[in-house]
Amino acid sequence: MGSSWLILGVILLSSQVVRSQRVRVLPEVEAYPNESVNLRCEFTNPGSTKLTQVSWIFEATEGHRENIAVFHPTYGxxxxxxxxxxRVQFTQASLEYPSIRIDSVRMSDAGRYTCEYATYPSGNEQGTTTLIMLAKPKNSATPVVVQAGSAKVVVARCEALQGKPAATVTWVTGAMGEYNSTSQAESDGTVTVKSEYRMAPASTDNGRDITCMISQRTQDRPQTFPMKLVVQYPPTVRIEGYDNNWYMGRTDASLTCHADANPKVVDFTWTTLSGNLPATAKVDQNRLLVQKVDESVNTTFICEAKNSLGSGKSQLTAAVIELTGDPSSAGVLVGAILGSLLALLLASALITVLVIRSRRQQPRYTGDSDQGTYGNKARIFGVKRASKNGTGDNNNGPIYTYRESEPGALVEKGNEFLHAPAGMPAPHHIPMTCELDEAGQRKFDTLNDSMEEEEEEEEQYDGFGGLPPSYHIPRHEDDYGVYIDDDMESQRDGSIISRTAIYV
Incomplete structure (x- = not known):
């Protein structure tokens, strides 16, 4: 029996759903105050069902129903x-399409509207539309002027007045605080939302950014209100401009008094520890101009700034110094020093260049076979080696030179060594081997033998790819005179050249 009753209930409910689906309405309709709204209703597929009457019923709250419009095909x-x-009327006077229009809708018109048919033989059939009244809130935000302190106070407010549905308020800021929001229902069905931001304000919070954001269904996106906090505080003072260079007679010294305050400073006062300012000091609002630095400026200056909340002070001690020289000539002195250093460097460089050039131009005495710096100006003592027995060409032939006045002419050089040292014999006064006596001949042969031994040593050097040492012939004097001058220098090819003869 229990299951049978359950099946019967499901059938009846299904038949009721089928019948209710024949009354077609919109589930929800949105409207704003003072607008007109259409509520549609239609009976579909009546078939054999006879439509007797249609009524619109308004239900503001659950259980409270009232008729607002009725249509009868006979009575109208x-x-x-x-x-x-x-404010209400039918848009089309018929049972099949009994839609209505409501003009000048109010917030109190929000609720459920039922289109109900009286039919035969099935009875009443209906469909319900919910009218949602929307109201755009009146949004605003403003900072609150506060004084710096340790107690938490309201520093900004944000409001969304008479909105429906209720708005949502949030805050965005770097300040260290908190906020709370309250909602209040209005008599017309709207809701007012208020939010306050609280914190313990400090002077550093003055001008800090804070933003209120209001979100609500009637808005496409959240509405933002950027603000800056307004925190008032007495002045904080500092003195600037002292450069530790206030010397006697200076005329461009000055001090500036800076004050950080809200509201703005209305008065600056300059004094000293002794009370009065020096005669050479002049006050120009927040600046102290020292017309000329003297002993009276060697004191402590005090600046006091005032606003409507109080005052602040700062002090600075100036020390006057004495200069032995004119400070204006400092630049000239530095320039003179730099110029002197530069001139000294240039002179040193010039001397270095001249010394190097002079050394390069001095004559070079080389033991090489090359002619060196002398070119072909002089060829002295073109000698062939003598044999051990004294035969062979004479080593002490005449001196031949090339004169610059007669290019290519080989002439015998006379005694023209004007610059030779005193007592030194000229080359043509050196005795020839044929003029030596027996004792002198033995000395000369001994010298030749030693030279040949040295030549053998030279060949040994040549065999190893080395260079032989230069021959420096010693000076020999006896009763016969100087037969080999110590002015001579041997060459690699075996010849002997006079250093003095080079300067012909």
Missing amino acids: ESFPKSAFKG
Whole structure:
């Protein structure tokens, strides 16, 4: 029995759903105050069902129903006394399409509207539309002027007045605080939301950014209100401009008094520890101009700044110094020093260049076979080696030179060594081997033998790819005179050249 009753209930409910689906309405309709709204209703597929009458019923709250419009095919339209009297009418006078229009809708018109048919033989059939009244809130935000302190106070407010549905308020800021929001229902069905931001303000919070954001269904996106906090505090003072260079007679010295305050400073006062300012000091609002630095400026200056909340002070001690020289000539002195250093460097460089050039131009005495710097100006003592027995060409032939006045002419050089040292014999006064006596001949042969031994040593050097040492012939004097001058220098090819003869 229990299951049978359950099946019967499901069938009846299904038949009721099928019947209710024949009354077609919109589930929800949105409207704003003072607008007109259409509520549609239609009976579909009536078939054999006879439509007797249609009524619109308004339900503001659950369980409270009232008729606002009735249509009968015989008796026509009827609008019972209600809050909609004069604002509601049928858009099409028929049972099949009994839609209505409500003009000048109010917030109180929000609720459920039921289109209900009286039919035969199935009874009443209906469909319900919910009218949602929307209201754009009146949004605003403003900072609150506060004084710096340790207690938490309201520093900014944000409001969304008479909105429906209720708005949502949030805050964005770097300040260290918190906020709270409250909602209040209005008599017309709207809701007012208020939010306050609280914190313990400090002077550093003055001008800090804070933003209120309001979100609500009627808005496409959140509305933002950027603000800056306004925190008032007495002045904080500092003195600037002292450069530790206030010397006697200076005329461009000055001090500036800076004050950080809100509201702005209305008065600056300059004094000293002794009370009065020096005669050479002049006050120009927040600046102290020292017309000329003297002993009286060697003191402690005090600046006091005032605003409507109080005052602040700062002090600075100036020390006057004495200069032995004119400070204006400091630049000239530095320039003179730099110029002197530069001139000294240039002179040193010039001397270095001249010394190097002079050394390069001095004559070079080389033991090489090359002619060196002398070119072909002089060829002295073109000698062949003598044999051990004294035969062979004479080593002490005449001196031949090339004169620059007669290019290519080989002439015998006379005694023209004007610059030779005193007592030194000229080359043509050196005795020839044929003029030596027996003792002198033995000395000369001994010298030749030693030279040949040295030549053998030279060949040994040549065999190893080395260079032989230069021959420096010693000076020999006896009763026969100087037969080999110590002015001579041997060459690699075996010849002997006089250093003095080079300067012909």
